[in-house]
Amino acid sequence: MPRRTRRSLRGDLRRPLLPGTGPLAGVSPVLVFLVVAVLFAVGVIVGGTGGALLLGLLAAGVAALLATTWGRLSPPERLARTVVLVVLVAVTIGVALR
Numbered sequence: 001m002p003r004r005t006r007r008s009l010r011g012d013l014r015r016p017l018l019p020g021t022g023p024l025a026g027v028s029p030v031l032v033f034l035v036v037a038v039l040f041a042v043g044v045i046v047g048g049t050g051g052a053l054l055l056g057l058l059a060a061g062v063a064a065l066l067a068t069t070w071g072r073l074s075p076p077e078r079l080a081r082t083v084v085l086v087v088l089v090a091v092t093i094g095v096a097l098r
Helices: 006-014 029-046 048-072 075-097
Strands: none
Touching: 029 048, 029 075, 048 075
């Protein structure tokens, strides 16, 4: 596999990860970020079973996106996203137990 230069890596950041006309193609990334941040905050603040369910829903969404995009991600991207998922699951378990 050829080694990519910094310039080619920078160019990769400008194109969409999964271009297409799927159901999420027209969704604003800012809106998605806000929805995820609100879900996370509400899940942590509410706590207990309700908060754990919200965080579990969020973790399931992150896992589905990770599984869908796995083949297009580089090893460092896979590691970073897997760490995010593991931390989210740990927070979910912590919220469920309090």
